[in-house]
Amino acid sequence: MNILLYLIPLALGLGLAGLLAFLWSLHSHQFDDLEGAGWRAISDDDLDTKQ
C-alpha cells in the first residue's frame, strides 16, 4: 500500500495545479469575454506582419 503515499499526493497535486490555473486565468480577466476569446484565437491579424 506504499504506492498510496505517492499516488494520493500526486493526484491532489495535479488537481491543485488545475485549480490554480483556473484561479489565475480568472484573475487575469480571461473569463470576461468568452465569445471574443474564441474569435481572437482564429484571427489572422498576425499573418500580415510576416508578409
Place this chain on the structure above:
Amino acid sequence: MTHIRDLSSFVQHPAGGNAVMDLVVDGVKCGGCIGAIERGLAKESSIRSARVNLANKRLRVEWDDTFLKPDEILQKLEAIGYPAFPFANNDSVSREAVEERFLLRCLGVAAFGMMNIMLLSVSVWSGHDTNMSPEVRDFFHWISALIALPVVAYSGRPFFRSALKAIRSGAMNMDVPITLGVLLAVLMSVVETWQHAENAYFDSAVMLLLFLLAGRLLDQQMRRRTRDVANNLQAMQADTACKLLPDGQVRELPVADIRIGDLVLVRPGDRVPVDGKVEYGASEVDQSLVTGETVYAAVASGAQVYAGSINVSNTLHVRVTAEGAGTLLGEIKQLLRNALEQRSSYVALADKAARLYAPLVHATALLSFLGWVLAGAGWQTSLITAITVLIITCPCALGLAVPAVQVVASGAMFRASVIMNGGDTLERLAGVDHIVFDKTGTLTLPDGRLANRGELDEPTLQLAGTLAAASKHPLARAVATAAQAKTPAAVREFPGRGVEAVIAGVPARLGSAEFCDAVDAFAAAARRYPEASLIGLRHGSLVKVFAVEQALRSDAAEVVAEFRRLGFGVEIISGDREATVRSIALQLGDIPFRSAAKPAEKIARLHALKAAGHRVLMVGDGLNDAPALAAADVSLSPITAAHLAQAHADAVFLGSSLTPVLKAVLIARKARRLMLQNLWFSVIYNFIAVPLAIAGLATPLIAAAAMSGSSVAVTLNSLRARSVRNAGHGAGPSATALSPGAAALSPGAAALSQRAAP
C-alpha cells in the same frame, strides 16, 4: 455658433495618467469587427490600448487625453463604421462582475474538492466489497476531511452569508436548510471518521455545494446579461441635450449633467430632453409619447414642454424648470409613487417553496431522531439517522429547479426580442389573464404611415420624397419613408412652414396648406381622412395632399386575435381622441376601448380589473402610461418608450412587430409550467429517498447517486423552455433569427437614428 460635444463625465482617470472610457459599440458581431476596431484605433499614437468585449458589445479605450478629446475617439469609430456611445460605468455594473467572479471562484474550488473527494469515496465504496482494511478507509476519510473542510469553508460562503442574513431578519429562505445540511454533513462526517465509522458524507456535502453553486452562477449570469443589454440600450439611447452657453456656444451634454435653470436648445426634429418652459421661439410639438395625443400641440414663449415630446417645426430655447406641482409631470410622479406603494409584493415561486419546504424537512429530521430514540436505538445512532435525513433532503434539485428554467427562458426571451428587468418577471407574466394596451406607440408604430398612398402616382411621390428627405419634420419623414427617398434635394427651409427646392426649373414646395397654397385640397383631404395629419406638395400647378396616419404594427391584429383565441381579455386604454381609438379598436376586431383617458383613469381601470380578480398585463410606452405600468401586475414597454415608462416596465420589447408580447406571455407560461414540474419532481424524489434515510438505509453512495441524478434530471427538463410551440403566426422580421446580442443592439440603434441628433 460653435457646437461642442462634452463627454468629460464619461471619462475616468485611474492612476497611471491615462484616461479611460467605456463605450457601447453598435454592430459588433464577430472576430472581424474586433480586429477592425482594435487595429483602427491602434493607428492613433495617443491611444494606449483598445479592447473590445464581444460578449457585452463594449469597448474600453485607454488613451492620453492631452492630445485627443473623447469626442474625437467617437468620430474615429464612426469613420471605421462602428458608431459608439459613451457608457457610464457605474458602481452596480462592477459589483455584478465582482459577484460573478466570486461565484466562479467558489465553483472552481468546489469542483476541485468534489473531484478529489469522489476519487477517494469511490475507492472506499468499492473497498466495502473488496475487504479494504479499516486503516486505509480511515486514512481515506481523513484525507477527504482535509480537502472538504477548507473547500466547504471557502465555497459555502455565498449560502452561509445569505442564510445568516435571512435568520437575522427572521425570514426563511432556501439557503437556511442548505447551510444547515452542508454544515451538519461535514461535522457528522468528522465525528464519524474520528470514531472509525464505515461511512462519511464529505462527498455529499461538497457535491451539494457544487450543484447549488452552478445554479447560483447561472442565475447571476442571467441577471448580469439582461442588465448588460439593458444598460447598452440605455447608453445608446442616452439623450443628450444642447446647452446654450451665455456666450452663444452650444455644448452637447448628457441629460444627467443638465441643471435646473440651464437654457437648452431644441432643434426641429429633436426630442425635448428635459422638462421646461419655452423661453424663445414658437413651434409645434408632438406630445404623443407624453399624453398619447397624436395631434400636434402649438407652443410659444412661456409654454410648458415635457421631456419626450418631439419638436416639430421651429428651434426652441427651453429653460429647465424644476417639476412644478400641478403640471402634468408632477401629477404623473405623484400617481407613480402611489402606484408603487400599492404594488403587492410578489412572492417568487422558489421562496414559496422554501417557506413550505424548510420547516417540513426540519420537522421530519427531528421526528426521525425522536422516533429512533424512542425505539431504543441510542441517541448517537438516532442523531446520525436524523442528519442523514437532512443531507438527503437538502434541496439540491430544488435549488436548481427555478434558476435553471429562468436562464433557459430568458434566453428564449432574448431570441423573441424581449429583455426582462428581473427574474420574477417570468412568473408574473405567466399568471396574466387580461391584457391592456396603450394605443399610441404601442399598438401603432411610433412613426406615421402614408394613408393615401394608393391615390398617388409614383413620380409625384418621388418628387415629394426628395423634398421630404431634406426635412426632419415627422410628417416629411413619413413621406420620405413611403417614397424610399435617399438623396435629398437642395432645399431652402421655411421654418414652421415647409421646404422649397427648384426642380425642373419650377419651384416645388412641401409643407403646410398656406405654404403650398392648397387650402381647398387640404380641406377635402381632411374630410376623407379625419384622423390623419396632412402635408401638401405644390409643383407648378400640381397640388397633392399627403395624409399621414398612425400605422398599426404590422402584426397587431393577429397578435390580438391570438390572445383572444387563447382566452385572454384584451382592451385598449388610450389618452388619444375617441375617433382615432375607435377606428384602431375596430381594425383589431372590435375590442373594448377607453379613450381620452388621463393617467389616473388608466390606474382606476387597472384597479377595477384587479378587483374583479384579473391579473393584468399592461403594455404601454408613454410618460402618461408610467403610473399604469407600475400599477399593473406586470408590464411591457416597446424600446421606443419614454424613459420613465421603460424604467417602470418589467420587460422591454424590440422591433416594429407586436409578436414579442405574445411570445413573452407564452414563454413565461411554459417556463412556469416547467418550474412547477421541477419542483414536483424534487418532491417526488424526496418521497422516495426520505423513507430510506429515515429507515437508516441510506448510504453515502445512495445519497450521491440520488442527488446528482435528480439535479441532472431537473436541468434537462429546464432545457425544454428553449422553444415555444404556437408562438403566433405573424412572426415579424425582428422576432426571428436574431442573435440575442444583435437583436438587442440594432433596433436600439434604429430607435436612436429615428431621434436623429443634428
